[in-house]
Amino acid sequence: MPDWIIIIGRSFIFLLLLFITTKILGKKQISELSLFEYIAGITIGSIAGEVVTGLEANFVHGAIAMIVFGVITFLVDYISIKSKKFSDFAEGKGTVVIKDGKILENNLKKEKYTIDELSALLRQKDIFKIADVEFAVLEPRGNLSTLLKRENRPLTPKDLQMKMPSEKEPQTIIMDGNIVDEPLRNAGKGRGWLYTELEKLGVTLDNVFLGQVDSYGELTVDLYDDKIQIPSPMQRPLLLATIKKTQADLEIFSLETNCEKSKAMYKKNAAILQEVIDKLSPYLNG
Amino acid sequence: MTIASNVKQCLATIKGIEAQLSSLAVNSLDEEAQTLFHETSLQIGDIKKDLQYRVLELERNEPQYKG
Structure with missing residues (x-):
């Protein structure tokens, strides 16, 4: 048998073996979060490469080694879930390198990181001033996780004491001109609703490349034909504007009328509408 | 334009707002938003x-503008 046929055969078998091993070990193996998975990952890859091209090597030996590595990684993962101590040992623990804004030199030395390397890692996170960092940990995989001091963190609505409405994830209900039924059901809608919405936008289903529905039941579509302009959903901002207009109208009526009773009624309802505007604004803005 | 017709117009807008809020309450997925839309639509009612x-x-008072 010529060599190249053997190589093709081995490649296929090892590809399959690698695929199955990784599939069983799961997502954790791919992210190589822990020390052990890192070692197993590179070794399994090297074994496969070595055996596929090295014709003098025994095929079965390579396969056995690979399976052993796979099984041990699987076992380590399994025991790690059960025992915290074991997982600390096998998967490694993060090392605190900056605490209360001060560099812990001893821990840095223990991990054999120089100041230059630490500042390079910080720069990767767009931090150029060590004084800005409250807390930083070196993860087992060698990346740095940082917590900035309170005043240096990006501003969030919470800092401004703004009330933000909670939102559900948008569902992709049209892909490539086809309706995807499961997300449509998750969004609590049916095909009938979708056809009505598409008609409102004036597009046909097979012209839509991608369609998403947000948590307010508004449909946004991307068309194959990029020259066609479709309006973005404006229902909610428009509604808010209408409520504001009506509120102003009621205020005017209350000033115009001479009847005391009606004046009081208009005033009361204008106040209610103002309250409604305040409550709905976070939900209706854009 | 008389006062009566202005108020009628306003009433029509209010009806529209009520309907839109009801439809938002039905179409929203978030429960908090649903309740809020529903409650407001009752207030508008x-x-x-x-x-x-x-x-x-x-x-x-102004029978001539009845319609």
Whole structure:
């Protein structure tokens, strides 16, 4: 048998073996979060490469080694879930390198990181001033996780004491001109609703490349034909504007009328509408 | 434009707002938003009733604009 046929055969078998091993070990193996998975990952890859091209090597030996590595990684993962101590040992623990804004030199030395390397890692996170960092940990995989001091963190609505409405994830209900039924059901809608919405936008289903529905039941579509302009959903901002207009109208009526009773009624309802505007604004803005 | 027709127009807008809020309440996925939209649509419903009553009053006072 010529060599190249053997190589093709081995490649296929090892590809399959690698695929199955990784599939069983799961997502954790791919992210190589822990020390052990890192070692197993590179070794399994090297074994496969070595055996596929090295014709003098025994095929079965390579396969056995690979399976052993796979099984041990699987076992380590399994025991790690059960025992915290074991997982600390096998998967490694993060090392605190900056605490209360001060560099812990001893821990840095223990991990054999120089100041230059630490500042390079910080720069990767767009931090150029060590004084800005409250807390930083070196993860087992060698990346740095940082917590900035309170005043240096990006501003969030919470800092401004703004009330933000909670939102559900948008569902992709049209892909490539086809309706995807499961997300449509998750969004609590049916095909009938979708056809009505598409008609409102004036597009046909097979012209839509991608369609998403947000948590307010508004449909946004991307068309194959990029020259066609479709309006973005404006229902909610428009509604808010209408409520504001009506509120102003009621205020005017209350000033115009001479009847005391009606004046009081208009005033009361204008106040209610103002309250409604305040409550709905976070939900209706854009 | 008379007061009566202005108030009637306002009443129509209020009805529209109520309907839109109801539809938002049905179409929203988030429960908090659903309740809020529903409650507000009820509040708007009360305003609608007040205005309807006022429209009747105005029609009685200015029968020529009845319609």
